[in-house]
Amino acid sequence: MDKGRSIWLVCTLLLAVVALAGCYEPEPRPRVIGEDRPVPLPTTQLIPQYRLLGRSIQGRAITAQILGDGLDTTLIVATIHGNEPAGTPLVKRLADHLATNPDLLEGRRIVIIPVANPDGMAAGTRENVRAVDLNRNFEASNRVNNGDYGHQSLSEPETRALQAAIEEFRPNRILSLHQPLNCIDYDGPGKALAAAVASSSRLPVKKLGAKPGSLGAYTGEELGIPTITMELPAAASNLSEDALWERYGQAMIVGITYSLPASK
Ligand SMILES: [Zn+2]
Helix, strand or coil: CCHHHHHHHHHHHHHHHHHHHHHCCCCCCCCCCCCCCCCCCCCCCCCCEEEEEEECCCCCEEEEEEECCCCEEEEEEECCCCCCCCHHHHHHHHHHHHHHCHHHHCCEEEEEECCCCHHHHHHCCCCCCCCCCHHHCCCCCCCCCECCCECCCCCCHHHHHHHHHHHHHCCCEEEEEECCEEEEEEECCCHHHHHHHHHCCCCCECCCCCCCCCHHHHHHHHCCCCEEEEEEEHHHHHCCHHHHHHHHHHHHHHHHHCCCCCCC
């Protein structure tokens, strides 16, 4: 190939490259709506989930409201005794507070059963409609079989609904709301948690002892889950939701956020 022809070939190639480069237009990058401002990651934790756990003897729904999707799981049970209803509006307000303060849900999952004994609540009785004390109907070594506590453990559909929640959600801690003893009781490794909650409320810690077949006897003593019982005073039934939250809201928040000791 002579020198002139080589130069012509090189020039032709260069022109072709330049021409091709000029024709090339990169694909426009798809525009993401809102890309110029931070977009929160999609998360389920702000959207409360509801779960039907079971039904009472009279067919009332026993539901759980689930907030957050973290690992630290708190189970909160209100109104297992139907004539101790103050816990129900208190936990309802807690759910509202968590929904509007999602930072409290970081790393946490809060499972709230607002009415564990709906038939008893409707009738204003401690027991369910078969006159069984649901808080004596769990499987625990101190259980007593009789008509008042059920002829066998988990004989009542309401108790089985709670048992299903414990098995499904495997809580790290449990808060159970009662009246009227005006104290914080605990079962199993719940002493430190009880002290923290007591210091945030007007309720002192009192160790009442695990009652036969109670939720605390089962979850605290048998399963080793820190379980505290918030015994609100009788007068709490007459308090408005706002007044309940004002008095006990901080204790509820401490109950779900307190860092449990590593060794139980
Ligand atoms: Zn009670």
